[in-house]
Amino acid sequence: MIQVRWLHVLLLISVFALYPPADALKFVSGDVISIDSPVEDDLFAGGDTVYVNAPVDSAIIAGGSVDVDAPIKGDLIVFGGKVDLNSDVGGKIVAAGGNINLRGDVERNVVMAGGTVRILSSSDIGMDAAISGGDVYNGGNVAGTLWVNAGNFENAGTAGDVKFQMWEDDEAEEKSEAFISTFSVLMILGFFIVGLIILRLFPGGVFAVDREIRKSPPLKALFGFVLIAASMILIIISMISIVGLPLGLLILTLFVVALLLANLFVSFSLGRWIVSTLNQTLGDVPCFVLGYLVLSALFLIPYAGPIIELISISLGFGAMVYALNESRREI
Secondary structure, three states: OHHHHHHHHHHHHHHHHOOOOOOOEEEEEEEEEEEOOOEEEEEEEEEEEEEEOOOEEEEEEEEEEEEEOOOEOOOEEEEEEEEEEOOOEOOOEEEEEEEEEEOOOEOOOEEEEEEEEEEOOOOEEOOOEEEEEEEEEEOOEEEEEEEEEEEEEEEOOEEEEEEEEEOOHHHHHHHOOOOOOHHHHHHHHHHHHHHHHHHHHOHHHHHHHHHHHHHOHHHHHHHHHHHHHHHHHHHHHHOOOOOOHHHHHHHHHHHHHHHHHHHHHHHHHHHHHHHHHOOOOOOHHHHHHHHHHHHHHHHOOOOHHHHHHHHHHHHHHHHHHHHHHHHHHHO
16 A cells, blocks of 8 residues: 555654754755755755755755755755755665655665655665665665565666565556655655754743643643634634634634644654653654654554544644643733
């Protein structure tokens, strides 16, 4: 099943993303981003077009078109419509996109998923590679095992071992109707980056909502669900008349923003709960990454996924309102 395949990809991404982060981060956003000077830090970049023309310690990049033409010292996580990885990577690569071309060397593992995925002859992969795509081509050298799940696969290169599974005809038909598409993956990454930015810029607010979520999750979820329904009714009533239209539009805007952010707060709380249950210690960012990826994976479960997402949105929405009310009392 397509959904199961993408679930595996998300779980692989979670494994790679949970390595301890550096002490600092560099955020860059815009329509066209060009990294022209070395970045001795972890780079988070998002834009329509992203060019990496100078060495970077490690990077998470999202864009319509992404070109990496300079070495990445550590790990590289990249999502885009068209992704060209033309330089060497000293750690691991996790990539998803429409078209992915790998030309540089990679010291460790590679995980890539896309419509067309190509490992060119100039590329040497130091460990294993797991590839999922409509059309997959390997012309490089994979030192370990090359796992491929694809509709079409051409292997003109070498690998320690090759394990290939072809998509069945019914899977090919499902592909166009699958819940997870390349666009969906890009949206998942987009909200992931938004969550990281919110956690970095507004940690106090994130922890305030987290406290409310942990106090009584069932109560907050029920309260949030009722409040969502009431808000929708209020918006409709407000927008019936011309006088109430501006108020209705304002409430609608705030309502939509709150709904979009709700799952991000739940992700952070879920990650902290998982870590505490396992008696482990992780920083705030790894906790958010863990919770976000687990929650995203849960949303992919057939039939149950939409219900889980509704509960998550209701929980986050209710907790945000409780947190805002508590902060108002303290003022």
